[in-house]
Amino acid sequence: MAYAVLAGLTPEFGLYTSFTGAVLYWIFGTSKDIVIGQKTTAVGSLLVGQVINRVKDSGGPGYKNEEIAHTLSLLCGIVLFFFGLLRLGWIIEFIPYIPINAFVTAASITIMSTQLPTTLGITGINNQEPPYRVIINTLKALPKAKLDSAIGLSSIALLFAIKGFCSHMESRQPTHKRAWSFASSLRLSFTMLLFTLISRLVHGQGEILEPKFRIVGNIERGFQKVGVPRVDMQLLRLILPELPAVAIILIIEHIAIAKAMGRLFNYSINPSQEIAALGGANLLSPFVGGYVCTGSFGASAVLSKAGVRTPLAGLFSAGMLILALYLLTGVFRYIPKAALSGLIIHAVCSLITPPKNLYKYWQFSPLELLIWVACVAMAIFQSLDHSIYLGVGLSLALLLIRIARSNGGFVGVARSRRAPREGEDISSRLANDLITTKDVFLPFNRQDSSNPAVLLDTPYPGVFVYRLHDSYNYINQALHMDILQSYLMENTQRTSKEQLEHESDRLWNDAGPRDKLLSENLPYLRALVLDFSAVNNIDVTSIQGLIDLRNVLDRYAAPDTVEWHFANVRNRWTRKALASAGFGYPTSQNPEAVAKWKPIYSIAPVSDVATSAPDRHSRLSFAPSSGEDSQSTAASSRPPTVHGNGSGAATISAVDRPFFHLDLHDAVDAAVRDARHKDVTGSI
Secondary structure (H helix, E strand, O other): OHHHHHOOOOOHHHHHHHHHHHHHHHHHOOOOOOOEOOOOOHHHHHHHHHHHHHHHHOOOOOOOHHHHHHHHHHHHHHHHHHHHHOOOHHHHHHOOHHHHHHHHHHHHHHHHHHHHHHHHOOOOOOOOOOHHHHHHHHHHOHHHOOOHHHHHHHHHHHHHHHHHHHHHHHHHOHHHHHHHHHHHHOHHHHHHHHHHHHHHHHHOOOOOOOOOOOEOOOOOOOOOOOOOOOOOHHHHHHHHHHHHHHHHHHHHHHHHHHHHHHHHHOOOOOHHHHHHHHHHHHHHHHHOOOOOOOEOHHHHHHHHHOOOOOOOHHHHHHHHHHHHHHHOHHHHOOOEHHHHHHHHHHHHHOOOOOHHHHHHHHHHOHHHHHHHHHHHHHHHHOOHHHHHHHHHHHHHHHHHHHHHOOOOEEEEEEEEEOOOOOOOOOOOHHHHHOOOEEEEEEEOOOOOOOOOOOOOEOOEOOEEEEEOOOOOOOOOHHHHHHHHHHHHHHOOEOOOOOOOOOHHHOOOOOOOOOOHHHHHOOOEOOEEEEEOOOOOOOOHHHHHHHHHHHHHHHHHHOOOOOEEEEEOOOOHHHHHHHHHOOOOOOOOOOHHHHHHOOOOOOEEEEEHHHHHOOOHHHOOOOOOOOOOOHHHHHHHHOOOOOOEOOEEEEEOOOOOOOOEEOOHHHHHHHHHHHHHHHHHHOOO
16 A cells, blocks of 8 residues: 555555456466565556656646556556567566666665655655655755654654564574564564554544544545556557566566575576566556556565465465455554655665675676666666666676677697695505696786796797687677787788888888898798687678688788688587688698698597498598599598497598687697698798
């Protein structure tokens, strides 16, 4: 009833809304603890109130508050129900945690600011203004406070006192922790019963002509608003701009509560089915007189502590609500409005993010903490819906910036071996066998967690290894290509001298040849090894960037060509795209060089069934050089096949793309072998 008042409706609408979720959720829901609508949430109710006021301010003054609320619920129900049926629950993962957390904090501050005048008995305050204006106006009107302030402030103090006492007793008496926790969950009902009793004693029976303080007043008995909601096209057009923010918040709040309950009691929920259940509840709500509803953390916690085992518990809750609507409406009329406002303020105080959590955000990601601050500030000085849009927009912008600037780095080789701790006995043969030596690849810029004193070296002069730290796509391909081109040309020399007829033929942006002495000490560019362990998918733009760089490097290394070795290309479509672009095999135009090239393959044991079936893993697609017959070329380059004990060995990857390697060690080894062969034989 308190949240219905927050939404700009009369208290009975809160009871109608509570009924729909309780009676319908158990049919679709996947959580035994979640409660839809039994206690409509403060954030959702606040958004409904804002939508009602905006519709009236934008040309819909003739519509009643309940008509606007019913239409909003109907639209939300339709959208959410089909959203769930189409299994689109995964889309909510695009909304990060920080904007949600900031929105909840900002909504709590906004709710407290709107309830503060009612708690103090101050009238004439427009609580639909931005929170900072409401707080300032309330402080200016403090001399106008009435007797309601005594009820409102004392109800808040009592609620916090009961909560603090029960928490203290939980720590003092661990064996009775569940009992004290249950008692704490009843503090809201106890407080409202206490102040309702006080109000009843103050005003007595009969008609109340001049109440001592503001009370709820008469509440219609039973379901007086049952019926088909009226759909008006003009009203739909006025509500549609407000629909996205409301729908997003309903989904986020419900899924967050359902997941929290699932983690607490060790079960999983289906987000799409939960959204369908939420949509069904919102579709039914306007037909019985309710408005938008979603899951409630407080009501869900109380339900779980009661020991429920299945979602059918909601049906019993719906039965209790029917009894309340038909038997207790005479009692509800005495509830003080200040006590209801105090209850709301107490309920939302726990939703504000504490400073210790903000400090953790600063440790985790300082930029996201700034987004959190911007969202809260936007809500306080503007509005809640602008806050959630700003948070999601800034988070997506940060994600795109991180992707766009996620460069890679050149890595070097360090000789590593595993050694026992100092003082540990290594005399046994077993201990010595466990000490292994291997090559590890560490970044030259040492921007990782490795020891900066470890000595690094290139795998071989003219062979460079580049590791992509994140995805490779059209957003960051230009950055990667610039890093590769500048670094390779700064650390190598041309294979042959430039052939310029006149110096004036040089491009205007070409700085010209470097110092001759410095250039002669640099190696020729032989091979580039790309570590694609962090890359899953690539696009046309990123492929074109590799092609353009390959052409530039081939001109730079002419008449030789640069070998491109790829390591850890796991995605078959990425491998296919690279192969279609001409990567994966030598591109030298010199037939003699190709004829002398000896590929190395990775093989593994296979069954006889697998080896008997011919496939592309047992063929080589390169044409033989002049003077050689095709049979000798294929025989010399085909990987060996070993048979014995009913099994054989075959290549793990296709032999027609030998520059696609299983891991970085294989790629570097192949590149070094080819570069050393060129240097020894002098072949290009």
